[in-house]
Amino acid sequence: MAVYDYDVVVIGSGPAGEGAAMNAVKHGKRVAVVEEQDTVGGNCTHKGTIPSKALRHSVKQIIEFNTNPMFRDIGEPRWFSFPKVLKRAEKVMSNQVMLRTNFYARNRVDVYFGNAKFQDPKTIVVSGTSNGEEVLRAENIVVATGSRPYCPADIDFSHPRIYNSDTILKLNHTPRTLIIYGAGVIGSEYCSIFSGLGVKVDLIDTQSRLLSFLDGEISDALSYHLRNTAVKIRHNEEYESVVGDDHGVVLNLKSGKRIRADAFLWCNGRTGNTDNLNIEASGLTPNGRGQLAVDQTYKTEVDHIYAVGDVIGWPSLASAALDQGRSAAADLVKSPTFRYINEVPTGIYTIPEISSIGKTEEELTRECVPYEVGQAFFKDTARAQISGQPVGMLKLLFHRETLQILGIHCFGDQASEIVHIGQAIMRQEGSANTIEYFVNTTFNYPTMAEAYRVAAIAGLNRISNL
Structure with a gap:
């Protein structure tokens, strides 16, 4: 059995693991990465962020084709199957794998493809590699194993019509009707994808409103537009049983409702991937969700072991995971660039x-902060009219007296890009992070960015009318 010594061993090659490995090797450390799948990229590339967003992009193009009158000169509205749309996502995934493989090769990071298990707090045994079983010893270990869908034992996920958010990528047909259980971020995203393909969706929400962590007005807007695509949203519901047969799936709810559909997609909860690590040998104890506790430097209760990404829970975003990995590496090399990741935009x-x-408005109201609102509706902006994407708005929350920006909320096309303009201004210090910046800055015209100027002027006008 071969034994290799490293400065840092990273378990997992998703965004968190990649961020840790690349930052550590840039600081002169000898680094190894262990990945249980056949290629690098982690669940982000193969099962989560990349495939779902590539799917969404294709569906968005289909919707535009089928609803834009200009395309009627080309032909009638077309129907596209889920497997056909998935093929494009697979191409994006392949490109991402190639890109990331080159990162590791170029930076001389050793990658072991196999299953990692702790032998002791500083030793990892990797089984299933091309060389059999190999032992890696390291001064520091970074656990970046990610998460997977939580799957309750009383639901038969081996049934060919019952899926979770990982196995849905193996769907080889397009159902006419679909039940999605769980209306969190993943459930809402897949709801948009399938309804965009013309599938009739029942979205089961265990809460009283969609994505309750969002500003209420934004949450309401999402609910409206999902219902506008024939999605049936059912709030405050819990399942009693999920029964699959040869023709579909029956969902029995505790409220007494019974819903039948061609397929069922479970999107309710995630579990940290720690159960196959022999984690007890490291001295660590995961919580009931398989997650590891860390301090403000991403260290676990074992001083030389760090944990980053979905395996530590909130915020469970690829963007945050990459930065957490980089920060963990910065701490272990004693770099002054370390920062705790707590200002993460929601995408x-x-x-x-x-x-x-x-x-959000709800938070500011509870905290008795004197705030005001500035809004810009995309239907009134030239760029949105030109692009044919008039749905949505930009909402700025700011302090009524200091004019400091307190919150930015965007709903509409390119929202995840638009928010970063405001984020950059919020991060400035002193008087530089006020709403006046947007009034005193000339934006290109026509752009979506000019919505900031429109919203800022509207907000200041509300103050002047008091």
């Missing part, structure tokens, strides 16, 4: 998409 890739950062 939800529904159709239309949603992005926000900072406080």
Whole structure:
């Protein structure tokens, strides 16, 4: 059995693992990465962020084709199957794998494809590699194993019509009707994708409103537009049983409702991937969701072991995971560039998409902060009219007295891009992070960015009328 010594061993090659590995090797450390799949990229590339967003993009193009009168000169509205749309996502995934493989090769990071298990707090045994079993010893270990869908034992996920958010990528037909259980970010995104393909969707929400962490007005807008695509949203519901047969799936709810559909998609909860690591040998104990606790430097209770990404829970975003990995590596090499990742914009890739950062109206109201609102509706902006994407708005929340920007909420096409303009201004210090910046800055015309100027002027006008 071969034994290799490293400065850092990273378990997992998703965004968190990649961020940790690349930052550590740039600081002169000898680094190894262990990945259980056959190629690098982690669940982000193969099962989560990349495939779902590539799917969404294709569906968005289909919707535009089928609803834009200009395309009627080309032909009648077309129907596209889920497997056909998925093929484009697979091409994007392949490109991402190639790109990331080159990252590791170029930076001389050793990658082991196999299953990692702790032998002791500083030793990892990798089984299933091309060389059999190999042992990696390291001064520091970074656990970046990600998460997977939580699958309750009383639902038969081996049934060919019952899926979770990972296995849905193996769907080889297009159902006419679909039940999605769980209306969080993943459930809402897949709801948009399938309804965009013309599938009749029942979206089961265990909460009283969609994505309750969002600003209420944004949440309401999403609900409206999902219903506008014939989605049936059912709030405050819990399942009693899920029964699959040869013709479809029956969902029995505790409220007494019974719903039948061609297929069922479970999107309710995630579990940290720690159960196959022999984690006890490291001295760590995961919580009931398989997640590891960390401090403000991403260290676990074992001083030389770090944990980053979905395996530590919130915010469970690829963007945050990459930065967490980089920060963990910065701490272990004692770099002054370390920062704790706590200002993360929300990016939800529904159709239309949603992005926000900072406080919501509900939070500011509870905290008794004197705030005002400035809004710009995309239907009134020239760029949105030109692009044929008039749905949505930009909403700025700011302090009524200091004019400091307190929250930015965007719903509509390119929302996840638009929010970063405001995020950059929010991060400035002193008087530079006020709403006046947008009034005193000349934006290109026509652009979506000019919505900031429109919203800022509208907000200041509300103050002047008091």
